[in-house]
Each structure stands twice: as C-alpha cells, then as structure tokens.
Amino acid sequence: MKQLAVVHPEFEVANPASKFAVSFFGERVNFVLDDCFPEKENVVLGDHEVLVRKKGFSLNYRDLNFIMKASRHFISDNCKTAYLPIGSExxxxxEQTGRLVTGLQKGDRVIPNWNYEEIRLLKKRKPGLTAGVASNSTSKEKEILHFRKLYKIPETFPLEVAAGFSIGAQTGMSMLRKAKLNSKSTLLVTGGSSNTSLFVLKMLPNFKYKHVYVLTSSTEKAQQLEKLNIKNATILVNTKSKDEDIDLAIVKILHNNVDAIIDPFCNIYLKKLYYLLRFNGRYVTCGIENNTLYNTPGTDTETMQLPENLLVHFIMNNISFTGNCLGTTRDLDKAVDLYLNEKLSLSNYHSLSYKNACEFLEMSYNDTNRLGKVVCMYE
Ligand SMILES: NC(=O)c1ccc[n+]([C@@H]2O[C@H](COP(=O)([O-])OP(=O)(O)OC[C@H]3O[C@@H](n4cnc5c(N)ncnc54)[C@H](OP(=O)(O)O)[C@@H]3O)[C@@H](O)[C@H]2O)c1
Known part of the structure; x- marks a missing residue:
C-alpha cells in the first residue's frame, strides 16, 4: 500500500530511491513514499465504517506541525522503524461499506467532510466519529473512515481539484457566512495568497459586497492575484515584516473603511488591523501563523499581548470577533454546488504524481511564490 510517511533517517526500505529528505526551517525531515507499507488483510468494517481507496491527496498548513513533531520525536527517541503517514485531504x-452505512456504496467517489459544529453539538457521539478533521493520514492509499466524515461527489468532479478541496471550500464558505456581508460591505482579506483566502476570494462573487481589499506580502503574488480578476478588488502589497506595523499607505486606504476582516493568521494581523474596522464591524479568523513552532523548545510563542485599545475599539464600535473552525456539511454542499455550476473557478492547482513526492513537499511548503493547492496523485 502506498503512503507518504515521515520516518527516521535510518528507516529501512526495500527500494532506497523511495526515501528522501526535505528541509523545513533549516531542519531535515526524512520521508518515504512507496508501495512497501503493509496492507491489512481481510478487513472487517464496523457498522458505520467505509473502506476508501485514495486516488490523490494533499497537505494543509496544519500538517507541517505533525510532520515536524514526528520527525523530532523519531530522531530524539531513535525510533528507526516507526513511521507517520501524513495528509489531511x-x-x-x-471499496466496501459497513452494515449501517447510508448514502454511500462501492464505487462512489468521495472527499473528506470536515464537518465540525454539527458533530460537536451531537449529544452522543459514536466512537470513530470525530468533529472536524476526518484523518491526519490521508496519504494512506487505503483507509477506513466513518461514513459521516465522507462526502460523495459526482464523477464529473475532476480528481485533481477534489484532492485539495474540502478544507479551503468548507472553511472559506463558513467564514464568508460569518462575515455577514451585504451589498454595502467592504471586506479585507489577509494572507491573500493562502489557500484559505484564495477560496474566500473565489467564492466571494457569489456573495453581496461592495469592495474587497486583499493583503499580500509580495509584488509577485500581487500580480498573480490580479490575474484572478476578482470583481471590485484592490490588491495591496504589505512589504513590512510580521513584527512591524502595516505599511502606512495601506492604513490610509483602509482607515475606517472596512466592515469585515477575514484573517487566517490572527496572531499576526489582529493587533495591526483592528482599528480599521467600522462601527458594527466583524473580525472573522480561522488560524494562527507558525503553529509548527508551538511546543518547540526555546521558542517563545506565548508573549502576544492584545492592546487595551483593541478592547476599547471593539466595545465602542460594537465589533464582533468570531473564531471559525472549519465549517458545516451545508457549507461544503454550497461550495460543491458553486463548483459544479461553474460559479467557482479553481484554476490554481498544481498536480504531481506520487513519483514526484519530494517536489510535492517542496512546492507545498517551501515555494514562497506558490499560489494555489498542490496535490499528489496516485493515478
Ligand atoms: N481552523 C480552521 O478551520 C482552518 C482551516 C483552514 C486553514 N486554517 C488556518 O488558516 C491559515 C492558512 O492556512 P492555508 O492552508 O491556507 O495556508 P497556506 O496556503 O500555506 O498559506 C500560505 C500563505 O500564507 C501567508 N503567510 C504564511 N506565513 C506567513 C507569515 N509568517 N506572515 C504572514 N503571512 C504568512 C502568505 O500569504 P501572503 O504572502 O499572501 O500574505 C503565504 O503565501 C493557517 O493558520 C491555518 O491553520 C484554519
């Protein structure tokens, strides 16, 4: 069975060519992508379980956290035979369904359903039914998952797009819903070239809004974002580092001119942007930058302090701060419908064969000019 796994540098494989290393933050991490991993024979499924054979997978920002932790742990504890399969889309x-599975049958094409809220709100949860992420090891060619974590898509849905769709689509749709836009709204989207923000921007034309400002960190990425031709959009290049304030020229454009902010990196942007929000504004965020560094010895990640002025501004202006974790099945339904009805154009996909796994990892995490999703295909 194929899978992309983090391993110890001395992990033994039959085919040495399938082992390679990639550096992240200057740290070398060893991987294997090979057919060599054992497959369970005579699989017996639980009542609600489904056996899925993967055709492709992709990685998200969050996966780097697991990659780094596993690699450090394997090396520090000298785990030469251990391996961690990675992937979250x-x-x-x-291939096979359990006795009580409904709505799915052999041969159906599926993607993960990152339904969070609705599972969290269930009074009783069956074992194996997780809220949010379906699996952190989706590169496993064969995997058993709870049927409620799977979402059926039609054959017409291109495999490459489907291999990197759910998290951006479901999270982006959920954040747009929570931003409560109307035809007079001005929206600001940070981290413009992140996959999360790209989904937001591409789904935005299906919502009412007046104008959208998009913050990105380089002229190259701004040029790529311009080419997306998002209606009523202004792309703003912020050349300042993450520890500095936003460019003054940008502040002048945005001051008291923003009704909603969608931000995937609130530990960077909240304290720099909060005062730009108008009365009744909405700040919606789904993430923090550098989650990989959390739990890294010697790295102080707990010093972020919120200015008191932020609290005063939020109180005096009736501003709401909304955390957003993933989305609902309804959010995914809506995003899939938009895509199938050609109202969501997803052209920025980079599809690589599993035989180019090293390049796949490099592009996923080390290509600073990447715009769009990088997917790894088994077929
Ligand atoms: N909780 C949830 O439901 C959920 C779901 C999905 C994603 N997320 C979170 O959303 C965030 C983005 O995830 P993603 O997968 O979309 O990421 P991604 O595609 O890997 O994002 C890369 C982009 O993020 C921006 N960025 C990266 N590091 C940065 C830094 N140090 N300072 C400023 N900007 C930086 C850059 O865009 P620019 O150069 O254009 O600024 C970069 O091109 C992460 O925090 C992730 O954990 C959360």
Missing amino acids: FVGEV
Whole structure:
C-alpha cells in the first residue's frame, strides 16, 4: 500500500530511491513514499465504517506541525522503524461499506467532510466519529473512515481539484457566512495568497459586497492575484515584516473603511488591523501563523499581548470577533454546488504524481511564490 510517511533517517526500505529528505526551517525531515507499507488483510468494517481507496491527496498548513513533531520525536527517541503517514485531504473511491452505512456504496467517489459544529453539538457521539478533521493520514492509499466524515461527489468532479478541496471550500464558505456581508460591505482579506483566502476570494462573487481589499506580502503574488480578476478588488502589497506595523499607505486606504476582516493568521494581523474596522464591524479568523513552532523548545510563542485599545475599539464600535473552525456539511454542499455550476473557478492547482513526492513537499511548503493547492496523485 502506498503512503507518504515521515520516518527516521535510518528507516529501512526495500527500494532506497523511495526515501528522501526535505528541509523545513533549516531542519531535515526524512520521508518515504512507496508501495512497501503493509496492507491489512481481510478487513472487517464496523457498522458505520467505509473502506476508501485514495486516488490523490494533499497537505494543509496544519500538517507541517505533525510532520515536524514526528520527525523530532523519531530522531530524539531513535525510533528507526516507526513511521507517520501524513495528509489531511483526499479524493478516493469507496471499496466496501459497513452494515449501517447510508448514502454511500462501492464505487462512489468521495472527499473528506470536515464537518465540525454539527458533530460537536451531537449529544452522543459514536466512537470513530470525530468533529472536524476526518484523518491526519490521508496519504494512506487505503483507509477506513466513518461514513459521516465522507462526502460523495459526482464523477464529473475532476480528481485533481477534489484532492485539495474540502478544507479551503468548507472553511472559506463558513467564514464568508460569518462575515455577514451585504451589498454595502467592504471586506479585507489577509494572507491573500493562502489557500484559505484564495477560496474566500473565489467564492466571494457569489456573495453581496461592495469592495474587497486583499493583503499580500509580495509584488509577485500581487500580480498573480490580479490575474484572478476578482470583481471590485484592490490588491495591496504589505512589504513590512510580521513584527512591524502595516505599511502606512495601506492604513490610509483602509482607515475606517472596512466592515469585515477575514484573517487566517490572527496572531499576526489582529493587533495591526483592528482599528480599521467600522462601527458594527466583524473580525472573522480561522488560524494562527507558525503553529509548527508551538511546543518547540526555546521558542517563545506565548508573549502576544492584545492592546487595551483593541478592547476599547471593539466595545465602542460594537465589533464582533468570531473564531471559525472549519465549517458545516451545508457549507461544503454550497461550495460543491458553486463548483459544479461553474460559479467557482479553481484554476490554481498544481498536480504531481506520487513519483514526484519530494517536489510535492517542496512546492507545498517551501515555494514562497506558490499560489494555489498542490496535490499528489496516485493515478
Ligand atoms: N481552523 C480552521 O478551520 C482552518 C482551516 C483552514 C486553514 N486554517 C488556518 O488558516 C491559515 C492558512 O492556512 P492555508 O492552508 O491556507 O495556508 P497556506 O496556503 O500555506 O498559506 C500560505 C500563505 O500564507 C501567508 N503567510 C504564511 N506565513 C506567513 C507569515 N509568517 N506572515 C504572514 N503571512 C504568512 C502568505 O500569504 P501572503 O504572502 O499572501 O500574505 C503565504 O503565501 C493557517 O493558520 C491555518 O491553520 C484554519
């Protein structure tokens, strides 16, 4: 069975060519992507379980955290035979279903459903039914998942797009819903070239809004974002580092001119942007930058302090701060419908064969000019 796994540098494989190393933050991490991993024979499924054979998978920002932790742990504890399969998105085909599975049958094409809220709110949860992320090991060519973590898509849905769709689509749709836009709204989207923000920007034309400002960190990325031709959009290049305030020229454009902010990196942007929000404004965020560094010895990640002025500004202006974790099945339904009805154009996909796994990892995490999702295909 194929899978992309983090391993110890001395992990032994039959085919040495399938082992390679990639550096992240100057640290070398060893991987294997090979057919060599054992497959369970005579799989017996639980009542609600589904056996899925993957056709492709992709990685998200969050996965780097697991990659770094596993690699450090394998090296520090000298775990030479241990391996951690990675990946959090996929497209696959149903091979077998448990006795009580409804709505899915052998041969159906599926992607993960990152439904969070609705599972969290269940009074009783069956074992194996997780809220949010379906799996952190989706590169496993064969995997057993709870049927409620799977979402059926039609054959017409291209495999490459499906292999990197759910998290951006579901999270982006959920944040747009929570931003409560109307035809007079001005929206600001930070981290413009992140996959999360790209989904937001591409789904935005299906919502009412007046103008959208998009913050990005380089002229190259701004040029790529311009080419997306998002209606009523202004792309703003912020050349300042993450520890500095936003460019003054940008502040002048945005001051008291923003009704909603969608921000995937609130530990960077909240304290720099909060005062730009108008009366009744909404600040919606789904993430923090550098989650990989959390739990890294010697790295102080707990010193962020919120200015008191932020609290005063939020109180005096009736501003709401909304955290957003993933989305609902309804959010995914809406995003899939938009895509199938050609109202969501997803052209920025980079598809690589599993035989180019090293390049896949480099592009996923080390290519500073990457715009769009990088997917790794088994077929
Ligand atoms: N909780 C949830 O539901 C959920 C779901 C999805 C994603 N997220 C979070 O959303 C964030 C983005 O995830 P993603 O997968 O979309 O990421 P991604 O595609 O890897 O984002 C890369 C982009 O993020 C921006 N960025 C990266 N590091 C930065 C830094 N140090 N300072 C400023 N900007 C930086 C840059 O864009 P620019 O150069 O254009 O600024 C960069 O091109 C992460 O925090 C992730 O954990 C959360």
